[in-house]
Structure formats: C-alpha cells, structure tokens
Amino acid sequence: MSVVSSVLVPYTSYLRVYEPLAAFAEPERSHWARYARRGDLPTAQDELRRSLADLTSTPPVGVPVHESGDAFVAELDGVVCVCPWRTRLRGWLALEELEGMFPANVLDLVLPAVVRGQAAADHQRWQRRHPDARPWIRTTVWQVPVRWFVLFGDEEREYRPADEEERPVLRYRTPMVEARRRLARALRTLRENVPEGLLTEGLVDVGRWLEEFHPHSLVELDYGGLVHALSAERLAGDRSAADVAEGLTALRAGDEGGAAEAYARLAERWRAVRDRQFTN
Secondary structure, X not given: OHHHHHHHOOOEXXXXXXXEHHHOXXXXXXXXXXXXXXXOOOOHHHHHHHHHHHHOOOOOOOOOOOOOOOEEEEEEOOEEEXXXXXXXXXXHHHHHHHHHHOOHHHHHHHOOHHHHHHHHHXXXXXXXXXXXXXXXXXXEEOOOOHHHHOOOOHHHEXXXXXXXXXXXXXXXXXXXXXXXXXXXXXXXXXXXXXXXXXXHHHHHHHHHHHOOOOOOOEEEEEOHHHHHOOOHHHHHHOOHHHHHXXXXXXXXXXXXXXXXXXXXXXXXXXXXXXXXXXXX
C-alpha cells in the first residue's frame, strides 16, 4: 500500500470488508473492542499521510517494519465492525504488483533495488508463518473495477459533496450476504449469456476473497482519491453501480442492445478518468 501511494496517490479506490468483533479470536477481539471505543479514530486520510511519511524518510520505507494496529470502524445493524488496515501485508502485496507494472529503472527512483529485495525476503519469511493471511482492503488506481460495482445496489450509494472542511465522499456499503448474493447472480448471468472472460474471472476472484470473511460483515466500496479526478458534476451524476445492474438485467432478459448501452455509458465514464493518468 505504501508503494502504491508513492507513485499513484491520490487516485486510489478501495474495496473494504468490516468484520464483526465476533469474527476475531482473543486477544485480538478485545483489542478491537477497546479500539472501537476510542474517540479519536484515524481516517483514510490519516492512513494515507502515514504511508507517505514512510516514503519520504531516508532511506525510504517501502513496507512498514511493524504491522499497523489501526482499523476503520463502522456499525451494521447496531453491531460494531472493524476493518484492520494491515498496512504491512498490503505493502508487500502492492510491491509485488508494482514489479510487473513498471520497469526496474523507474522503480529504482522510488525504492532502491536493495530495499525491494529486503521487503520481498521479509514477506517470504512472514508467509511461512501466516499461510492463510489475507487483507481486509483491496485497492486499485485510476478506476473502480466493474466487478466491484456488481456487489452493490444504486440505493446503497452515499454521496457527500465537498464543503469548506471536508473533501467529497462517494461510497457504497452493503451487508456481506447481499454482496455475495449479487455476485453469485451476476456470475450465473454471465456464464449463461457470454463467453468466459476477464469480468467472469474477476468476479470469481472477488468471490473467493469475500468467502474468507464472516457472513455478517459489511462490504464497502470507497472512491477514495478518485474524487479528486472527477468534477463535482461528474461525481453527483455517477451511477456506475446502476449501470452495471442495468446491463446484467438486460443480459438476463436477452436484450443485448440494452446491455451494450449500459456498458457503453460505464466504459466511457471510466475511460475519461483513466486517460487523465497520462496527462501532464
């Protein structure tokens, strides 16, 4: 996560899972219970600032030396749920992704090869002790993947325009049971109507990830830093989850034209965002 931040901040979106306290074994459960009662919980902006602080140190810290003890906190039907940051684990995973995204000479400018090599060795040792570990947060840059929108309904969209003190917020939240139901239905629709492709593969991957969590969890899609890449008008009018749902409904009804129209709206909206990655 720290590595991604250094190159692509702030245009990052997030898919998060908040698990109820009952999902955690002791002593972690008690830790999160005490943590959730605090009155000064950190925000997503705090998490980002800490990541950037590591990267501006000398030498830069690509992956934190110690795992974060912080989390995001939310409530679902009156039940406290937490989404651990797991910054160190996410840093290792982000480093692996960057190795395939940028040439070595570019990465060397951000993180020297010796730093990346040490991080990779640390990850391998850690993995041997924690073979089943998984992050509660997934990230991507300059887009929100179509497969993420499948998990949510338009009625779950939350939009808060910017004011003098706060940046704009655009997010979706849904119970885990609804996310899994929508994903399963979408997979069935795709397999019955279109050839196997990247969207189907992506949904299978997300489904496997969701199965790792408590069934009474909360799932959140947060536009995060992408709100800075979209005008207020575009944010207010962004109904991407609705477009995805409309396209899938059209496919189930055999309306290929309707499905194509919904996909075209979605593709054009996000192509305009991705194109900004290559502007000066």
